[in-house]
Amino acid sequence: MIPILTYHQIDRIPPKVGAQGVRAKYRSLIVSPASFARQMWLLKTLGYRGVNMSEVMQYLRCEKTTERHGKVVGITFDDGYQNNLTHALPVLQRYGFSSTCYAVSRLAGQTNRWDAERGVASKPLMTAVEMCEWIAGGQEVGSHTQHHVNLSLIDRGIAKDEMTKSKNELEAMTGMDCRHFCYPYGEYDFDHIMMARTAGYDSATTTEHGIADSSHGVFELPRIGILKNTNLWQFWRAIA
Ligand SMILES: [Zn+2]
Known part of the structure; x- marks a missing residue:
């Protein structure tokens, strides 16, 4: 059993109501x-080691056959925010932890445009160079499609492209294998599981709440969302 944590942005919390009197949306993330x-x-x-998805998969595989060695927690970041590099990386490095950041390939160096219609503040996403810095800092990059699409709402052919081409594009940007996928909005069905497999991913994570174990399909791994108001006691209870 391995808890996989989900983070989005690591940043200063904006005021509830902004300068223009507009309520900040999705601050909880x-x-x-x-x-x-x-x-x-x-x-x-507590003696845990924070690990990326490649290591999570190694642990889940050996859970079937051998004893687990040590206590591990998977750490993931959705969307590829630049503030993961500036605020999370130094902390991860301080403790010798690794993590996986799921990037949106075509929006590298741009912003979370998909959120604009929901009124969420625009934030910079990592550039290709910053993704390389992230990797050089001991972390991993996974895919979150090319454009942060809702796979359930688009044509099958486009969904397949979003999943396959984002992998190729991220590999070209970073020079590293992109082996892990995360479904945007947590939306997927059986076809998308097959597409993840065919595209050559080793795993896919969802927004389903739970602790991953070897009984879960590797393309339907649940996670534990960490929010703005998650206190240290709730955090401990979620992983323990
Ligand atoms: Zn996302």
Whole structure:
């Protein structure tokens, strides 16, 4: 059993109501750098090691055959925000942890445009060079499609392209294998599981809440969402 944590942005929490009197949307998905640092400190203090999805998969595979060695927690970041590099990476490195950041290939160096219609503040996404810095810092890059599409709402052929081409594009940008996928909005069906397999991914994560174990399909791994208001006690209870 391996808890896989889901983060989005690690950044200063914006005020509830902005300068123009506009309510900030989806603030709950932003975790402050101080909270993130406390959570990683707790993991380290409890003897856990934060690992990327490649390592999670190794652990899940050996869970079937052998004893587990040590306590591990998977760490993932959705969407590929630049603030993961600036605020999360130094903390991850402090504790010798790794993680997987799921990037949107065609929006590298741009912003979370898919969120604009929901009124979410625009934030920069990592450029190709920044993804390389992320990897050089001991982390991993996975795919979150080319354009952050809702796979369930688009044509099958386009869905297949979004999943396959994003893998190729991220590999071209980083020079590394892109082996892990995350369904945008947590939306997928059986066809998308088959597409993930055919595209050559080793795993896919969902927004389903739960602790991953070897009974889960590798293309339907549940995770534990960490939010702005998740306190240290709730965090501990979620992984323990
Ligand atoms: Zn996303």
